[in-house]
Amino acid sequence: GAVVSQHPSRVICKSGTSVKIECRSLDFQATTMFWYRQFPKQSLMLMATSNEGSKATYEQGVEKDKFLINHASLTLSTLTVTSAHPEDSSFYICSASGLGMNTEAFFGQGTRLTVV
Amino acid sequence: AQKVTQAQTEISVVEKEDVTLDCVYETRDTTYYLFWYKQPPSGELVFLIRRNSFDEQNEISGRYSWNFQKSTSSFNFTITASQVVDSAVYFCALSGYNSGGSNYKLTFGKGTLLTVNP
Numbered sequence: 001g002a003v004v005s006q007h008p009s010r011v012i013c014k015s016g017t018s019v020k021i022e023c024r025s026l027d028f029q030a031t032t033m034f035w036y037r038q039f040p041k042q043s044l045m046l047m048a049t050s051n052e053g054s055k056a057t058y059e060q061g062v063e064k065d066k067f068l069i070n071h072a073s074l075t076l077s078t079l080t081v082t083s084a085h086p087e088d089s090s091f092y093i094c095s096a097s098g099l100g101m102n103t104e105a106f107f108g109q110g111t112r113l114t115v116v
Numbered sequence: 117a118q119k120v121t122q123a124q125t126e127i128s129v130v131e132k133e134d135v136t137l138d139c140v141y142e143t144r145d146t147t148y149y150l151f152w153y154k155q156p157p158s159g160e161l162v163f164l165i166r167r168n169s170f171d172e173q174n175e176i177s178g179r180y181s182w183n184f185q186k187s188t189s190s191f192n193f194t195i196t197a198s199q200v201v202d203s204a205v206y207f208c209a210l211s212g213y214n215s216g217g218s219n220y221k222l223t224f225g226k227g228t229l230l231t232v233n234p
């Protein structure tokens with residue numbers, strides 16, 4: 001299957017700072033990328049969907065000004081958690097899909113964010 | 117609205133036992149896809165299977181098998197002769213046509229934590 005690389009795998013940041021998480025498709029062009037959030041022992045909740053070159057579509061209840069998503073190229077999407085607070089601590093995981101992949105979406109390894 | 121229900125929160129078995137993980141879904145889409153993913157403690161999602169709504173054939177892959185019953189909106193997953201390495205959280209997921217565009221997004225169940233004891 002296609003490879004999606006997510007970086008960093010773990011990050012600890014201070015409250016009030018911003019953190020950027022990268023999601024790269026290594027061997028295909030990702031026309032669509034999805035960002036999910038997973039609380040401990042919970043399911044994955046879709047945060048937003050981004051299409052290359054367009055503004056992201058956020059799910060209800062997700063603050064777009066807090067979770068900035070940029071999908072400027074066909075191989076890279078970034079999620080920036082702005083002014084992070086301890087309650088933003090979570091596991092964030094991206095998935096990417098490309099032309100001809102139908103509903104195949106390949107997942108990154110995930111990023112465990114801890115805000116202290 | 118789409119919904120995936122995994123009624124079993126946790127299952128514990130002894131090695132070599134067979135175990136079935138249940139998944140029931142709801143959707144208004146006529147075309148949809150069902151998935152199973154494995155999430156080991158490290159966190160990454162491991163893709164196991166995708167099945168489209170028009171293909172009700174059951175599938176077997178090694179010790180894994182899946183039973184898709186459209187009439188009962190279920191897509192159950194069976195592990196035969198379970199092993200300790202099968203211990204993980206297993207998610208069932210559903211994707212359908214995202215309103216307003218051609219994107220598909222996944223709706224996940226809450227997951228089932230499977231523990232296989234030696």
